[in-house]
Amino acid sequence: MGIMASVGQDDSRDDITPLQIEVMRGVVELIRDEGWAPGTRLSVPDLARRFGVSRSPVTVALGLLTERGIVAAMPAPHRGLQVAVDLRDMDVADIAPSSPLDDLYRRIMRDRASGDLPQDVSEAELIPRYDISRGVVRKLLMRFAAEGLAQRQPGHGWRFADSLDSMDGLRDSYEFRITVECAALRSPRFRINTGQLDSIRRMHRRILDGALQPTGEEWFRVNASFHEGLAAMSGNRFYRDAIHQQNALRRMQEAASFEELSADRIRESCEEHLAVLDAVEAGNMDWAEALLRQHLKQAAEY
């Protein structure tokens, strides 16, 4: 009933590694978010560079995508691969399997957020609970730690971060984000990254156009990319990192709430995001900051 159950799927091969899956998803998202049309060449070395991995997992990932018809061999005399289909309206989840490790990660997150799992846990207690090996437990806990969601206790055990569910945590989080994001906008080295900005806009537009009915997870990603993108353009990596960590925390929080945001609320947020982007692009930072501040205050209510 543990991890093993979710492995061996309907795939021809079930020895796909998490990294390969990650790359596969990355490629699909890249094609979609950058709007690459069918026929666009896919260079293995280029992709490897983008993802910061060697060519090996990229090659495998592209092979898997070929099996699924997402990419195909280049025509006639050429070698190599190209985009095969228009991904605009496709769902990543339908193409790439989710890594069992990812599933577990979310499951633990949910269990923790719902109070099902205590704040202090020992590795040994997780092994039977999720029916996984010690190695997997370590890996998962390290991942939580990397996101700032857990940390080792001095002696034995791990402690999950105080979650945002308490009134205090949520309020603190929004206060912190307002501080950091507004400061990021005002950073003397703030520079618009046109490509990134367009990519973020595209994602939002797709939702507003109705082309995408975002699941909770998808909306989360879009939302995060807006806030993180903005922080990144500050040119100060500490602003970016701080917001990234806040997003990780929020993800944990949202893992708990089963009811999702209303479609209306999501559309509203999209509009607000786009308004901020417009103001930023127009160079009107005062207005952008006001809008952002307002947006974050609003969001705090939900």
Place this chain on the structure above:
Amino acid sequence: MGIMASVGQDDSRDDITPLQIEVMRGVVELIRDEGWAPGTRLSVPDLARRFGVSRSPVTVALGLLTERGIVAAMPAPHRGLQVAVDLRDMDVADIAPSSPLDDLYRRIMRDRASGDLPQDVSEAELIPRYDISRGVVRKLLMRFAAEGLAQRQPGHGWRFADSLDSMDGLRDSYEFRITVECAALRSPRFRINTGQLDSIRRMHRRILDGALQPTGEEWFRVNASFHEGLAAMSGNRFYRDAIHQQNALRRMQEAASFEELSADRIRESCEEHLAVLDAVEAGNMDWAEALLRQHLKQAAEY
């Protein structure tokens, strides 16, 4: 020549664990910073609670301190232990051995900061280099990761955080700290923690009085406790955590610079810190912020 060489010291027993050492140092610092006089009772459960560990390592640590004459049995009919000597002018380093793991941690930090170690490393490459087992490597890297100083790469290997040595990094760091620390001062739930404030003051006074000629490491601790303490009083844990992480980064940076801050500069900083604390205590937040801002700007120059 590796870790093993630095273990088996002149101690009667050399199977002291890192946790026991940590607790030992913690107790010494606690006695000193809180100003506990000889005769003060040391309760094992109380200390265990403070450090977030069980009574076992505390008991061992106190035993070691007894051997060293820092603590002693309570008089006559009582059981238990008490403070035995006045620690005011004592150096922690003279009392507690430094954990070999700690030494290695610093050594790696120094090697990295000085560019001796590349930004991207593999576990396998560190094993022969420092003559340690894979387990130790993992442990060390995990510790770096926990402090935000390194992270796993997607495929193989680890990557150290961009260090602060570049002009950019340093500037970004100060910009970020000014933003966060000033916001912390302005937080609506800022509350003075008198005990903590006094403790911080005491440390600074000891330096100004000339009672303590701080080593680089000691000054670092005092400095960090000022900034972190202030951020902690904001009542918003995100401000505190952000500053804590900044301090970790700075520690890595300072590990590189062989020349230390001049005694004059340290005294100057102490004065500035105390001035901020005075303003805070007087409730004059405008002034406190101005002083803090000025202090951070100055510090950026060094």
Place this chain on the structure above:
DNA sequence: ATTTGCTTTTCGTATGCTCAAAATGCACAT
């Protein structure tokens, strides 16, 4: 009521080995 001192239980580290996968190098193609 809390602490000590001891005992019992639980936890995590260490070790050594195997093997799959990621990284890397090179010849050839475009």
Place this chain on the structure above:
DNA sequence: ATGTGCATTTTGAGCATACGAAAAGCAAAT
């Protein structure tokens, strides 16, 4: 120049067990 396709090297994950240290429990003491 850069990319592909294949071969080789390197890396780290997985696993099973033994052991020492940390945690947790309890009776006696103050």
